[in-house]
Amino acid sequence: MSSAARPPAFLPNWPARLAWLALAAYALYAASILDITWDRFVLGLENGVRFVGRMLPPDTAADKMALMMRGLYETLEIAVLSSALGILLSLPIGLLAARNLMPAWVTWPMRLLIALCRSFHQVIIAILFVKAVGFGALAGILALTVASIGFIAKLFAEAIEEISLKQVEAIRATGAPFMNVISYGVMPQVLARFIGFATYQFDSNLRNSTMVGIVGAGGIGGTMFAAFQKFDYDYLLTILLAIIAMIMVSEALQNRIKKLYQ
């Protein structure tokens, strides 16, 4: 019986098991801290049924539809303008933050700026801009522009840091000025990825521009939050369905555009 002497193929992994146990214990502890109990959950489900009942059927009164279309239109404007601004600003900021092209005294402030843009949620940035430039679409545009810079410029800088420097050197060796080194040595290597980041960010901006209205920064979010606070749940459902439809249409369009560039 040689097989009896052979060690088992799959040894028990005690540290992993203990970690899973600790995770489960944490979940129970956190649930008790947050006062999440089964009773509340069941009570909530009853509430949920009533809530869904009040949502149906969606409210499609003509005046409310017109208000919603205005909000959706403003949301689209915010998404388009903030993406355009963010992309335009990300190009120079990303270039300046790339450590293989720029000296340290340029990259450090730029990297700090990018980190600052990234560290807060768009809605919090929107709060600050609402205070600075008042209620309305402009605050939303600026808030999402900041968020776009945090995302695109960071990834763009990282993409530039991964390029092959041979082509850059070749262009430099011909005596090309700095801008030509950038446009012929660097950009061809990273442009495809940059377009990818930009489309992703537009998608993300579209989703978030439906939200910044909650703090007064324009778009459909304001209308939606008002409907919620007035217990106008059937209108809330209409708005939610419209937002989801808009995002799905935008995703389908983006898939078409991606195919165009393959």
Place this chain on the structure above:
Amino acid sequence: MTTAAIDREWRRYTPRQRLARFALYFGLVLACVVSLRTVQVIPEFLYDAPEQMADLFKRMWPIAWSFYPSGVHDALIETLHIATLGTLLAIVMALPLGLLAANNIAPNAAVNYFAKLLLVSSRSVNSLVWALLFVAIFGPGALAGTMAIAFRSIGFVGKLFGEALEEARPGPIEALRAAGAPWPSIYLKGYWPQVEPAFWAIALFRWDISVRESAVLGLVGAGGIGMAINAAMDLFQWERVALMLVAIFGVVIVAEVVVTFIRKRIL
């Protein structure tokens, strides 16, 4: 007549492709121009923006550090609990959906499609909207926030986990099956070791995002530090708002450091 071949003009794209690209660029520029012309900006508000900004920072200074123990610490811990518990809940719910969405595990196109539809609908609703819905259902508080984080995360975790499963190599699974292993063993010893690194990477990544998002859920009443921010803003206590922003900044940085550390240790 060899010159005809030489003189032929070579182009990279077909006329149709060029037309489509031109239409795209035209559409993009048009969208920007139309948005720029119709967006409603009140110029009077813009003129005093620098003053308003200066005023804001002046009100935020000095930061009310002494408020931290009584008003911020508990809310901050609650935010962290909401993010962590919500992510755990999402993982538990996303695992079966991810399995159903992977076409090598559930070889049924209808099941795959249904699972993917659920995952897409979870992702296309923003976490703040999920929070609104759950506040209406469970009432204001941490339970609504936890559920919002969980439901928003299901789509993210499930999609990436399903994709990781689809990339698993069939070799080990076939070997286990040939040895007569029952299905739990096939999953635990065949699939799990292959997707485990991806699984932890996804979970950590999502937790990092959840921490950022749970900080704002309170703005709609779903618990955490957002509720404290909302209360302080309504009372124009900007020096307290500044303190909370600094606290969120600190937590986000700490979360990133923790994620990087764990990733280095286990991946």
